[in-house]
Amino acid sequence: MTSPELFDVIVIGGGAAGVGAAVGAAQAGARTLLVESGPCLGGAATQKNVLTYCGLYTQGTPAYQAVGGVGEQVLAHLRQVGGIQAPIRISEPSNAVIALIDPEAVKLALDQVVQIPNLDVLLHTMLVGAERVGECLHSVTLQDDRGPRQVVGRAFVDASGEGDLAAFGGASVRYGNHNVAQAGTLGVRFGGIRPGADQSSKRWAQAIREAKQQGNSLLTKEDGLVLPIPVSGDLMTYLIDATYDALDSASITQAEMAGRARAWAYLAAIKTIPGYEQAYIVSTGPKFGTRESRHVNGHYQVTEADVTSGARHADVIALGAWPIEYHPEGDKPVVWKEIKDDGTFDIPLRALTSENTPNLYAAGRLVDGDGGGGSALRVMGTSFATGQAAGVAAALLARGSHEIAAIQAELERQGARLRAGQLEVVATEALA
Known part of the structure; x- marks a missing residue:
């Protein structure tokens, strides 16, 4: 041998x-x-x-x-x-x-x-x-x-x-x-947004709130980072949080499936923003971002x-x-303390x-x-x-x-x- x-x-x-x-x-x-x-x-x-x-x-x-x-x-x-x-x-x-x-x-x-x-x-x-x-x-x-x-x-x-x-x-x-472990986040990348359209987090939050008021029950978090990335100019977002056991395949499976469904709900919400009519999901994850x-x-x-x-x-x-x-569980605000x-x-x-x-x-x-x-x-x-x-x-x-x-x-x-x-x-x- x-x-x-x-x-x-x-x-x-x-x-x-x-x-x-x-x-x-x-x-x-x-x-x-x-x-x-x-x-x-x-x-x-x-x-x-x-x-x-x-x-x-x-x-x-x-x-x-x-x-x-x-x-x-x-x-x-x-x-x-x-x-x-x-x-x-x-x-x-x-x-x-x-x-x-x-x-x-x-x-x-x-x-x-x-x-x-x-x-x-x-x-x-x-x-x-x-x-x-x-x-x-x-x-x-x-x-x-x-x-x-x-x-x-x-x-x-x-x-x-x-x-x-x-x-x-x-x-x-x-x-x-x-x-107790921090919540994880599913990163979602969006493309198809017209140049010059409002890309601010505030405008996104407004669109999300309006969609929630109209009955979009999959939307939870309203405020999160919305950032244009190099090369493509696509928007990278961190809006979909979840608490799960990162060591358990059943738990992470459920979180990722639910997260992908929520990504489409966010897409529907932002398509109401002027210049976002042709927006689409470039990619989700594919894995949850475990912290x-x-x-x-x-x-x-x-x-x-x-x-x-x-x-x-x-x-x-x-x-x-x-x-x-x-990042605590649920929709509690992020704790940020400076050095x-x-x-x-x-x-x-x-x-x-x-x-x-x-x-x-x-x-x-x-x-x-x-x-x-x-x-x-x-x-x-x-x-x-x-x-x-x-x-x-x-x-x-x-x-x-x-x-x-x-x-x-x-x-x-x-x-x-x-x-x-x-x-x-x-x-x-x-x-x-």
């Missing part, structure tokens, strides 16, 4: 966090495997219609770019093909600084970023099991249409979003915080107070620049490190945070940074080192940004 293939670092999940982790590990010299269950990299940006990179920039005036390294490599590729508009300051109530992205450009950019030595990528590949030896993860079982196969690793990064690697491998995890499910329990939990106070840590491995943005001085907060390595599985690191929305802290950590711009940090830490651990100074030095060599005082100002553009 052939022995299982051995990698220094195995990364599960090919979203922003997973790409950051895999590229970071490979750039640190580790033989790395990146595993993604879908047909493309990008996660929420390419498979869930979340066409905004948040967390790349601070929110004040002036704004600073807080994420470099792999995140900046992705931005550079997107700029080359005109697939990004950034940094953009959107209107009230959030007044947030974000990047608008085209999903097809993101697919291409990420394909290009992972074409580096030491890195193997498997799409269409499911994680179906994980095995540990003593305290440490030892191997994973992967499945494609040929059947299952085992792959052995020295260190692992869970960037799966749902925490499957950690859970299957016996690491300490929890669902949400106190068994929170499992967290890996780490050696430190990033708290709401850490975010709002702009906390500093000696073991900083990334900067958080996105405020608290917590002190609209700056950054430090994300410590301890929050990425499993409390009971020393060769496992968490990245993206799996990083240990309480309700408020997790709501600031989860966004894709920040996920590039936590992913890169997890990948570098895993690569050094695979060589027998876990010194924070060495991890920080390698991250800075790769262009990651760890020092708030060294950030560069970026010019923001107001959304037209």
